[in-house]
Amino acid sequence: MSIESREMLINMGPQHPSTHGVLRMILKLNGEKIEASEPDVGYLHRGFEKLAENMLYHQFIPYTDRLDYIASMNNNQSYVIAVEKLLGIEAPPRAQAIRVIMSELGRISSHLVWLATHALDIGAMTVFLYCFRERETIVDLFEETSGNRLNYNYSRIGGVAFDLPEGFKDNLRKFLDILPEKLGEYHRLLTKNRIWMSRTKGVGILTREQAINWGVSGPVLRGSGVKWDIRKAFPYDGYENYDFDIPTDDACDVYGRYLVRMEEMRQSRRILQQALEHLPDGQVILEDSPYVSPSKEKIMTENFSLMKHMVLTIKGMHTPIATLYSATENPKGELGFYIVADGSGKPYKLKIRAPSFINISAMPTMLRGNYLADVIAVIGSLDFVFGESDR
């Protein structure tokens, strides 16, 4: 008797719990080996770019929260910086430092969620609970500052919405003190773990040339041995004043990306310590700028401020007629905004360069020749969020 074998086409997702949202993978299998695959995205499309064309610049800030909802602070900052560059203004030093603190906390929080879910997918339950314990501290810090726990809407064009609350610095310092110990805990649980290594080493290979050609960014690019970080290459918000390293790994596999992200958390801690030490005093939002609403006290007491506030809220601001691309280094990769401004209060076009979207497109290359079970490991190592990918 002879047993025939044929290629099989299977659908994975969009409701699969390990696809971190709504990814549908069409996999062509030969036995358990993947011959070809095709990612299908778009299940969470909400038309952000069309929405942006029909609303004022400052009205779009809360929408950016819903892009990468694991790291809302970073999205806010990215969009606000793009608009500030367009207007030719710069946030005051204190606001810039606060934004750096928030975005680095956001990076640690996002990487903790990544580690938790990545490990859970591969089968390490404990790490999941540990990571969420630490993330809770960061979310509490965010809640103290912005009043929200998930979608913060904290950055403003020309600064940030509120100053840091009382006791924030002490709480943050406490968190930074315990972080290395906790990171050591994760390392002890995973880094030399035999099961973890056999599930991740040599899986999902994306060589240096492939990574650049596929346009992947963030830890995935650095995990393929490319030393590239927007914070170093095109610094924004004063990142040129902070001393930190860009971790890279030449392994080009899931394990390499894991090591890069683990090291990034340590580097973020370094940046946070420096930011805390040199936190300047002063305003947290530009005053006397034609593009920024006056403070509540002024609006309530001065006639001119009230008028300015009304005009900015109803008609929006007059921007220069210009086209510009501005990008920041988000936890997931390079988040960029390409704005075509026609001088009115609304963007003529706003393109969101979403890192997850491009990173997903490289998946077929990584999956070819791997086993079906490795799909989960690769998905985890790419760390995408569909709010951002599908926009």
Next chain:
Amino acid sequence: MPDTGNVMARTVEYLRELYPSAITEVERLRLGRVRRDWTISVKQFYAYRILKALKDYPEGNYDFLVFATAVDTQKNPRFKLIYLIRSIKMARQITVEVPVADDLPVESVYELWHAADFDEREIYDMYGIVFNGHPNFKRILMPEDWEGFPLRKDYPLKGNQFSNTYLDRKLPEGQLKQSKHVRMP
């Protein structure tokens, strides 16, 4: 960044030597303290060759496609394709703008940068610009049976998307998948 201008000027000069009549406009953006970003406008006929020349630029090849998108300019020619490409080695980036007419297919740059895979599909999805030579060309974000191209400026903002009569009235000519006489009223 001290010599941004020089590096970019050399790049543009190199392109001009290769294809003397391809570049119609060079624009340097400077807003406040922003880095100078260079934008070049290229005729559609030369677009693929210019992009290939940039990719193989000897001094430091522009090997990273950051994104590709389109803009509905509402003028003639109607669309503008935007490619932002970056040289990782030199840490420089350049924007290439290509004006394209509504109904003319464009050469896909998938073979140069695989990063264009999803972006070109998205451009088709949102603007209806067709690319030649793309390995898997179909809609990406919108459902595959969607009618019309949402990011075009004449796409209706309100109304019942499931009503054929509404679409017939509101959607511009040429964007309907079925001809009118076939469809249910």
